[in-house]
Structure formats: C-alpha cells, structure tokens
Amino acid sequence: MAEESVSEATKYFRKRKMEHRKKGGKGKKKQKGAPFSEKRVKIDNKMKKLFEKRARDYNSDNEDDNDGEPSPVTRAKRTAYGKDKPKSYGKEKPTSYGRDKSTSYRKEEEDFDEEWADDGEEDLNEEIEISEDEDGEVQPGITKFIDGCNAFRLAFKKIQKKSASDDILGPVLSAHKKLVAEKLAEEDVERKVKGEAKKEKHLIREKGHEKPANFLDTYEKSLIAVATKGVVKLFNAVNKAQHAQKGLNPSRAKDEKVIKKRRREVFFSELGKAPSQTTVSKAGACNFLEDEGPAWAPLRDNYMLTNPKLKDWDKNPDTTVDDDVRMPADSDSSDDE
Amino acid sequence: MGRFKSKNRKPFVKQIAKKTPTVDHVTGDKIPKSLVFSRGKISGPLKQLQMDLRKLMLPYTALKLKESKRNKLKDFVSLANGMMVTHFLILSKTDSAAYLKVAKMKHGPTLTFKIHKYSLAADIAQSQLRPRCPPDLFKNPPLIVLSGFGTGEEHLKLTTFIFQNIFPAIDINTVKLSSCQRIVLLNYDKETKLIDFRHYSIRLQPVGVSRRIRKFVQNHQVPDLRSLQDVSDFVTKAGYGSESEGDDEAATVNLSSDIGRVNRASMKSAVKLQEIGPRMTLQLVKIEEGLCTGGLLYNESGNVDAKKLENEEENEQESDEEMDTDDEEELEIEDEEEQEIEEED
Numbered sequence: 001m002a003e004e005s006v007s008e009a010t011k012y013f014r015k016r017k018m019e020h021r022k023k024g025g026k027g028k029k030k031q032k033g034a035p036f037s038e039k040r041v042k043i044d045n046k047m048k049k050l051f052e053k054r055a056r057d058y059n060s061d062n063e064d065d066n067d068g069e070p071s072p073v074t075r076a077k078r079t080a081y082g083k084d085k086p087k088s089y090g091k092e093k094p095t096s097y098g099r100d101k102s103t104s105y106r107k108e109e110e111d112f113d114e115e116w117a118d119d120g121e122e123d124l125n126e127e128i129e130i131s132e133d134e135d136g137e138v139q140p141g142i143t144k145f146i147d148g149c150n151a152f153r154l155a156f157k158k159i160q161k162k163s164a165s166d167d168i169l170g171p172v173l174s175a176h177k178k179l180v181a182e183k184l185a186e187e188d189v190e191r192k193v194k195g196e197a198k199k200e201k202h203l204i205r206e207k208g209h210e211k212p213a214n215f216l217d218t219y220e221k222s223l224i225a226v227a228t229k230g231v232v233k234l235f236n237a238v239n240k241a242q243h244a245q246k247g248l249n250p251s252r253a254k255d256e257k258v259i260k261k262r263r264r265e266v267f268f269s270e271l272g273k274a275p276s277q278t279t280v281s282k283a284g285a286c287n288f289l290e291d292e293g294p295a296w297a298p299l300r301d302n303y304m305l306t307n308p309k310l311k312d313w314d315k316n317p318d319t320t321v322d323d324d325v326r327m328p329a330d331s332d333s334s335d336d337e
Numbered sequence: 338m339g340r341f342k343s344k345n346r347k348p349f350v351k352q353i354a355k356k357t358p359t360v361d362h363v364t365g366d367k368i369p370k371s372l373v374f375s376r377g378k379i380s381g382p383l384k385q386l387q388m389d390l391r392k393l394m395l396p397y398t399a400l401k402l403k404e405s406k407r408n409k410l411k412d413f414v415s416l417a418n419g420m421m422v423t424h425f426l427i428l429s430k431t432d433s434a435a436y437l438k439v440a441k442m443k444h445g446p447t448l449t450f451k452i453h454k455y456s457l458a459a460d461i462a463q464s465q466l467r468p469r470c471p472p473d474l475f476k477n478p479p480l481i482v483l484s485g486f487g488t489g490e491e492h493l494k495l496t497t498f499i500f501q502n503i504f505p506a507i508d509i510n511t512v513k514l515s516s517c518q519r520i521v522l523l524n525y526d527k528e529t530k531l532i533d534f535r536h537y538s539i540r541l542q543p544v545g546v547s548r549r550i551r552k553f554v555q556n557h558q559v560p561d562l563r564s565l566q567d568v569s570d571f572v573t574k575a576g577y578g579s580e581s582e583g584d585d586e587a588a589t590v591n592l593s594s595d596i597g598r599v600n601r602a603s604m605k606s607a608v609k610l611q612e613i614g615p616r617m618t619l620q621l622v623k624i625e626e627g628l629c630t631g632g633l634l635y636n637e638s639g640n641v642d643a644k645k646l647e648n649e650e651e652n653e654q655e656s657d658e659e660m661d662t663d664d665e666e667e668l669e670i671e672d673e674e675e676q677e678i679e680e681e682d
Contacts, residue, residue, distance in 0.1 A: 205380035208435055210454045212464045212616065224610050227522040227537055228588050230482035231608050234507070234517070235590040241509045242594070263510075 058150075368505045370397040371424040372417060374404050379430045382457065386435075387428050389458045389615040393521065393536055394426070395475040397505070410629060417442050424503050427629075437619065438629065439499060445627040446634060448499060450619040453531065458614030469538055469611050471518070478504045479519035479536070486525050492624055492635040493525065496532075515596045520610065534617035537610040541596055544589050544605040549574075 216224070243266075373391045375383070391400050399420075413425065427438040435455070440447040462468035481504050486497045500523060507517075517539060524533040543551060549571060553560050565571055588609070592602045600606045624635040 204432060206382060207433075208452055208454050209382045210456050211460050212456045214464050220612075223522060223524055223533060223535055224537065224612075226484045226524060227482050227520050227535065227610055228608050230484070230522070231480065231517075231520055231539055231610070232588060232590050234480060234509070235514060235592070235608070238509045238512055238514060239591050 366506050366508070367423075368397055369423040369502055370421060371426055371503060372399055372402060372413060372422050373426040373428075374402060374408075374413060375428040376410070377429050379428055379435070382455075383428060383430055383435055385457045385459065386455055386615055386617075390426055390428075392458070392475055393479065393519075393615065394503075395478075397478065414443070414628070424499075425628075436622070437617070439503070440628050441499060441502075443628065445625060445629075445631055446495065446499070447625040447627070447629050447631075448496060449622045449625070450532070451622045452617055453620055454616075454618040456614060456616040458536075461612050461614035461616060465611070468613075469540070470613070471538075474518050474538060474613075477516040477518055479521045480504070480507065480517055480539075481521045481523070484522065484524045485527065486523070488525075488527060492621060495624060495634070496621065514592060514594060519613070530620065532619040532621065534615075534619055536613055536615060538613050540609045540611065541590075541592070541600045541606040542609060543600055544607050546604075547572075547574075 371394045373387055373394060375387055379387070391398055391402070416422070417425070423442050425438070425440040425442065427440065429436045429438070435452040437450045437452055438447055439450070462470075481500060483497050483500060486493045504521070520537050520539055522533070522535040522537065524535070525531075526533065549560065560571060562568070562571060565574070589605045589607050592600060592604075592606055595602050596606075620637070621635070622637045623633055626632045626634055
C-alpha cells in the first residue's frame with residue numbers, strides 16, 4: 001500500500017512538473033512565488049530540511065523510538081493526511097496530551113505551517129478551537145489532530161513493517177486469509193501423501209533393479225576371468241578336434257571317409273599321451289570311436305529321435321558334473337551318439 | 338463406395354513363418370527351443386528384463402511373443418507342443434521380489450529362482466564407455482559356462498543339467514568358431530548360495546600386433562600419418578596403453594580356422610569378453626517335479642520330508658487351479674506368499 005501511494009505521489013508530482021515545463025520560465029517563477037504550489041509540486045532541499053527538523057522535534061517530544069530517519073514517503077503522507085482529514089481525527093480520538101503541550105507543539109510547527117496551504121491552516125485553527133471549546137474536559141471519542149496524527153503514524157509504521165516482510169498472500173481480509181492458508185496447507189498435506197504413495201509404488205516396482213557401476217570391480221573381473229577360462233578351454237578343444245579335418249567339409253559324403261580316418265589316427269596318437277589330456281578332449285575323442293554312422297546327421301538311424309538320456313535324468317546323474325568349468329558340449333556330445 | 342475405400346488397403350498376405358529346424362543338420366541333435374513369458378502383472382523394468390532374456394535366448398525363441406492377461410499356462414503348453422518348445426522361462430513378481438522359473442517341457446522339472454538383483458542390458462550398455470553390439474551377435478546361440486556347481490549336491494546337479502540343455506549342444510568337431518559370439522555364465526557361490534547370471538560377448542584379437550596395425554587392417558581406412566617422420570614409424574612405434582591387457586597368457590588361444598580378416602589361424606588370438614547384459618543374482622528357492630506343479634524335489638529351507646504332506650496338499654490345490662483357470666493367477670501368488678512365510682519361519 002505504501003509503495004503504491006508513493007508511486008502515485010511521484011506520478012502526481014511529475015505530471016505537475018511537466019505542465020509547468022510546458023508553460024516555461026513563467027511557470028517556474030510562479031512556482032517559486034506561491035508557497036502553496038511549491039509544497040505540492042516537489043520536495044526540494046528546503047522542504048527536506050524542514051521535514052527533518054520537524055521529525056527531530058517529534059522524536060525529542062515523544063518517547064517513542066523511531067529508529068532511522070523518517071523516510072520521505074511517510075513525510076509526504078503525513079502532509080497529505082494533515083491536510084485532508086484533520087477534522088475527523090480531531091473529533092474521533094480521545095486526547096492524551098495536555099492542551100498546553102499541544103499548543104507548544106503547534107508553535108514549534110508554525111514555521112512549517114506557514115508554508116502549508118491556507119485552508120489547511122484554517123482547518124488546524126478550527127480544530128484547535130474546537131478542542132479549546134471543550135476546555136480540558138477529556139471526552140471519549142475525541143482526539144486532537146496532533147495525537148491522531150501521531151497515532152496514525154505509529155499504526156501506519158507498524159503496517160509498513162509487517163507487510164514488507166512475510167506476507168505472501170497479498171492484501172486480503174484476515175478471515176479470508178486464514179481460509180486460504182488452511183486450504184493451501186491441506187493441499188500440501190494431500191500432495192505429500194500422494195507423493196509418498198507414489199514413491200512407495202515406484203520402490204516396489206523397482207525392487208531388485210540395480211544400475212551397475214561404471215567400472216569393473218574385482219568380483220566382476222573374477223567372473224569375466226572364469227568365463228574367459230571357459231571360452232579358452234572350448235576353443236582349444238575345438239582347435240584340437242578340428243585340426244585333423246582341416247579343409248574338409250564334414251557334411252559332405254566325399255570327405256567323410258577321410259575325416260574318419262584322420263580322426264582315428266588322431267585318437268590313437270593321443271592315446272599315447274592320454275594323461276595330459278583334459279576331460280573335454282577325452283569326451284570328444286570317445287566320440288570319434290563310437291561314431292560309426294554317416295557323418296551327416298539325416299543319414300543316421302536315430303536321426304530326429306529324442307535323446308533317451310533326457311528322460312531319466314535323475315536315475316543316472318552325469319559323471320562329469322564335478323569339474324569346475326564346462327561347456328554344454330561335453331556331457332551331451334558324449335551322450336548322444 | 339467400396340472402390341474408393343479400398344484404395345489404401347493392402348491385400349492380406351498370410352505370413353509364412355520361416356520354419357526353424359528342430360534338429361541340427363550336421364550333428365543331428367535336437368535343438369532346444371524356449372519361450373520366455375511372464376505370469377501375472379509384472380512391472381516395467383521386469384518387462385524389459387523379459388525382453389532381454391528373450392534376446393539372450395535367441396535364435397531359438399519367440400522374440401515377439403504376445404501374451405495377454407487371459408493366457409493361462411495351459412495355452413503356453415499347447416503352443417509349445419506345436420512349436421517343439423523344450424524350455425519355459427517364466428517371470429513373475431510378488432511384493433517381496435521377482436521370480437524366474439525355468440521349466441522343462443513337458444513333464445518338468447521346474448526350477449524356481451528368486452531374483453535378488455538384476456540389471457538390464459540397457460543399464461549395462463549405459464555403464465560402458467563403448468558398448469559393443471555387432472550385427473550378427475544374436476544370430477547364434479550362446480555358449481554356457483557353469484562354474485562352482487560341482488559341490489555334489491543333487492539340486493545343483495539338476496540345475497547344471499537343465500541349464501546345459503537349454504542351449505543347443507556344441508559338437509566340437511563341427512562347430513564354427515565364428516558362430517561362438519556370446520557366452521552365458523552361471524557362477525554358484527557356495528557361501529551365499531547365490532547364482533550369478535552374466536551374459537558376455539566374445540571378441541577375438543590377434544596377439545602381438547600393435548593397436549595401430551590392427552585398427553588399420555580392421556577399418557579399411559587411410560591412417561593419419563601427419564605426425565610421423567617416416568612410414569616405418571607407423572609400424573614400429575608402439576601405440577598407447579591397453580597393449581598389456583592382451584598379453585595375458587591364459588586368455589590366448591590358437592584358432593583352428595580364420596575368423597574375419599584380422600584373426601588368422603596361424604596367429605595366437607586373445608579372448609576378450611565384454612558384458613552385454615542382462616545381469617541377475619539368483620537364488621534357487623525350490624524345485625518342483627512337474628511343470629509348475631508336482632512334489633517338491635528341493636526346498637531352499639532344506640527339510641523336504643517334513644513338508645511333503647503340505648506339498649501334497651498344495652498339489653491338490655494346484656490341480657484345482659488348473660481346472661478353475663480364472664483364479665489360477667491369484668492362487669499362485671498366494672502360494673508364493675505362503676512359501677515366503679514358510680521361508681521366514
């Protein structure tokens with residue numbers, strides 16, 4: 001509110017100024033000549049000093065603590081109020097000061113009042129006269145202008161202090177404000193509850209889901225090493241087995257006999273150095289001897305017949321289970337032919 | 338009217354599915370096929386995991402299997418009979434954890450794993466600086482390595498057996514090394530009794546060749562020689578870092594045939610693995626005799642005999658479920674919850 005009034009006041013001043021400028025030097029002269037217009041148009045240094053002096057006097061008179069020098073805004077305000085509503089104030093509020101004090105105050109202010117509008121001064125006089133008429137009798141609901149002004153000043157200052165700091169909702173009626181605040185709080189609580197429920201749901205959904213780290217820790221490395229070992233074992237076995245049949249196609253009938261012959265040779269040569277062999281190549285080697293049917297599968301007798309061993313898996317468990325790393329080929333390939 | 342309407346409509350063409358062979362042409366082995374699907378409602382990340390598992394099971398799996406809420410296990414079984422499917426991988430979820438069931442068609446057994454932790458393939462790709470995915474990575478079945486399962490316990494033997502047969506067997510006489518592109522590792526930890534499930538891609542690199550030369554051969558690109566004084570520098574100067582990694586003796590192999598342009602049979606090659614995900618930490622909870630039914634062969638809590646009576650009751654319940662298919666889902670979940678309570682006890 002205060003700010004608005006300030007801006008209005010400044011606007012007003014500016015407007016006036018503009019008008020005067022249009023008129024030119026004459027207008028300026030007029031301005032200087034008439035104290036009335038000067039007061040309205042702008043706060044010049046002279047006025048400022050005056051106001052400051054008055055404020056100091058105020059401070060010395062009243063025991064109220066006014067921290068900091070009064071701002072020009074309040075000064076402008078006060079002048080406006082002093083001009084417009086002296087009568088009403090004077091009538092409404094009860095007096096708290098003695099009459100002599102107020103008169104002395106008035107005397108102090110006289111130099112200031114001289115510059116005020118004539119009607120304003122008249123009002124003041126009138127008001128004071130009214131209060132004098134009552135002659136010291138303190139009546140409820142009647143205040144002198146100065147006291148009212150002072151009270152208003154205090155009240156206004158209070159409001160100013162308050163509104164500046166923590167009012168988010170803006171200027172609203174207090175009851176309404178409460179309602180709005182309640183509603184907002186309620187919404188907040190609701191939102192919180194909803195958010196928590198959502199979070200819980202999300203947690204349940206993502207249960208067990210883990211994002212892997214960007215680096216390989218020792219455990220992952222050991223797993224990779226195990227897998228690598230397996231791959232190397234298989235590749236070596238394949239290399240050993242296929243070394244014999246290089247350049248021949250096992251699914252061609254032409255190569256079949258040659259392959260079989262070579263395989264047998266390899267098998268017998270390997271029998272000599274048997275102890276150094278791995279279980280894998282043994283399984284492979286056993287294959288060669290048993291392999292009596294044609295090399296191409298569709299020509300064999302048991303083609304497309306299911307592996308009988310798969311059915312009674314639990315009756316005679318595999319013999320090769322207990323070696324650490326294995327390929328699917330080992331046990332199976334030894335089984336099926 | 339009809340004339341204008343049907344302008345954009347294409348004539349219906351019945352898609353003839355490419356028939357995947359049920360037996361290997363060279364070795365004559367039966368090729369195991371699998372279906373990966375879920376029972377009950379599963380969350381978003383688990384759906385991703387299901388997709389990753391399907392990719393892992395390629396090429397002998399239904400990558401685009403559509404399932405609806407109303408599908409019962411029976412439907413999948415009948416489908417599997419027609420398609421010669423041999424294995425089921427079933428994902429399900431309760432409030433406490435997700436579960437993976439690995440079942441053999443048609444008569445079981447069924448292994449139930451509790452998924453303690455999992456990471457998706459996307460997560461793993463995100464964590465890597467250069468995720469690798471060559472175009473033909475998923476065209477061949479992966480190898481499988483089972484490690485630490487040789488403790489002699491019955492249920493572990495059964496687990497190894499099931500997992501060995503989930504992928505086609507490799508005949509070392511006829512296999513092409515270029516078809517070995519991926520590897521699945523199952524590592525059993527004796528102390529924690531958890532199984533680590535990992536999926537890696539296999540890459541081969543020639544040993545003893547500088548990085549520059551290798552890249553030069555691989556990339557077909559003219560190398561940048563601006564900083565060099567002489568052409569010989571390009572060959573003789575050592576590259577930066579990471580050379581020592583390949584020198585690990587244990588990881589080098591002799592190849593039986595050439596693989597690609599770089600890996601020659603005459604040279605030694607280093608095996609390098611890079612994870613492609615998904616990654617799972619599993620715990621074997623129970624083994625059932627039948628296909629998601631039947632008596633318990635193994636229970637995580639151990640005392641199978643004491644619970645035999647209860648199990649038989651459960652069996653009856655489950656057989657009821659099969660009849661009364663609408664309630665199957667809920668009952669199953671309840672069963673699992675019961676199981677968990679039992680575990681806690």
